[in-house]
Amino acid sequence: xxxxxxxxxxxxxxxxxxxxxxxxxxxxxxxxxxxxxxxxxxxxxxxxxxxxxxxxxxxxxxxxxxxxxxxxxxxxxxxxxxxxxxxxxxxxxxxxxxxxxxxxxxxxxxxxxxxxxxxxxxxxxxxxxxxxxxxxxxxxxxxxxxxxxxxxxxxxxxxxxxxxxxxxxxxxxxxxx
Amino acid sequence: xxxxxxxxxxxxxxxxxxxxxxxxxxxxxxxxxxxxxxxxxxxxxxxxxxxxxxxxxxxxxxxxxxxxxxxxxxxxxxxxxxxxxxxxxxxxxxxxxxxxxxxxxxxxxxxxxxxxxxxxxxxxxxxxxxxxxxxxxxxxxxxxxxxxxxxxxxxxxxxxxxxxxxxxxxxxxxxxx
Numbered sequence: 001x002x003x004x005x006x007x008x009x010x011x012x013x014x015x016x017x018x019x020x021x022x023x024x025x026x027x028x029x030x031x032x033x034x035x036x037x038x039x040x041x042x043x044x045x046x047x048x049x050x051x052x053x054x055x056x057x058x059x060x061x062x063x064x065x066x067x068x069x070x071x072x073x074x075x076x077x078x079x080x081x082x083x084x085x086x087x088x089x090x091x092x093x094x095x096x097x098x099x100x101x102x103x104x105x106x107x108x109x110x111x112x113x114x115x116x117x118x119x120x121x122x123x124x125x126x127x128x129x130x131x132x133x134x135x136x137x138x139x140x141x142x143x144x145x146x147x148x149x150x151x152x153x154x155x156x157x158x159x160x161x162x163x164x165x166x167x168x169x170x171x172x173x174x175x176x177x
Numbered sequence: 178x179x180x181x182x183x184x185x186x187x188x189x190x191x192x193x194x195x196x197x198x199x200x201x202x203x204x205x206x207x208x209x210x211x212x213x214x215x216x217x218x219x220x221x222x223x224x225x226x227x228x229x230x231x232x233x234x235x236x237x238x239x240x241x242x243x244x245x246x247x248x249x250x251x252x253x254x255x256x257x258x259x260x261x262x263x264x265x266x267x268x269x270x271x272x273x274x275x276x277x278x279x280x281x282x283x284x285x286x287x288x289x290x291x292x293x294x295x296x297x298x299x300x301x302x303x304x305x306x307x308x309x310x311x312x313x314x315x316x317x318x319x320x321x322x323x324x325x326x327x328x329x330x331x332x333x334x335x336x337x338x339x340x341x342x343x344x345x346x347x348x349x350x351x352x353x354x
Contacts (some may be wrong), residue, residue: 068224071284072283075281075284102281104253105252106246108289110285146325151347167327168327169325170341172341
């Protein structure tokens with residue numbers, strides 16, 4: 001993933017963000033915290049190499065309606081950006097966060113399916129995930145970054161710099177007449 | 178474009194929509210009207226074979242800010258759907274309408290850059306263009322069709338079945354903090 005190499009250079013001003021190289025893949029250590037006396041390192045990766053059944057379990061954990069795996073696979077393969085958060089437990093990768101974006105690779109991007117496992121919510125991980133997603137999109141010079149937010153999460157996105165209905169522009173969804 | 182062949186079968190209940198085959202390309206005749214005593218046939222095509230300078234002129238005609246051709250090309254190539262309206266004048270193709278959509282090819286699509294040349298507005302062409310765009314997206318089983326509408330065009334989209342902020346879901350745009 002050349003993006004990490006070129007963009008996420010190790011930052012000396014913070015210990016929280018470190019660029020590490022593991023098994024020739026670039027993961028980004030974005031967070032660590034003490035959970036019942038144990039330090040858990042949370043990593044972020046941006047690529048579409050994701051286990052779809054792990055993703056299904058993650059979506060189940062927040063009560064989302066199940067979607068056909070076949071369609072999920074198509075969506076993953078045709079998203080511009082797939083970001084996921086995970087940690088290792090007994091050498092197994094545990095998926096705990098996810099976001100993706102569709103884009104024209106040039107002007108616009110729309111972020112979909114932002115999810116953090118309930119056991120890892122309220123620890124700043126959603127903010128970290130979204131911050132990296134925005135950095136990635138800005139790195140590709142995408143100026144119009146959009147999303148559609150449920151009422152209970154608009155405040156969260158406002159803190160990240162998102163604005164509702166700027167200049168009166170309205171988000172609209174099509175329904176059959 | 179196999180889409181036309183499979184989906185836009187000639188409709189006997191309306192004379193307005195006819196599927197025609199010209200030079201082995203499938204164009205859809207969507208409208209004709211009398212302009213100063215002359216009948217003009219307007220065609221619709223869905224593919225990304227579009228002259229970028231013609232598109233620039235079309236965008237100029239409605240006062241949009243110019244965008245770098247190089248970036249426009251990338252956006253066109255990475256859009257799921259490019260729809261354009263045109264007619265022939267002295268054997269030359271004249272571009273008079275345009276719309277595009279980004280998508281994950283599975284669940285979601287977002288429609289961008291809907292434009293009709295001022296000389297051809299208020300003739301039902303915008304409605305025809307959007308109707309075909311929606312049909313195309315529905316044909317690919319895309320259930321969430323979205324867009325961001327300026328205040329003066331929300332009424333137009335409402336007539337097509339678009340709903341503002343359904344269930345309180347808000348369209349949000351990111352701006353640097």
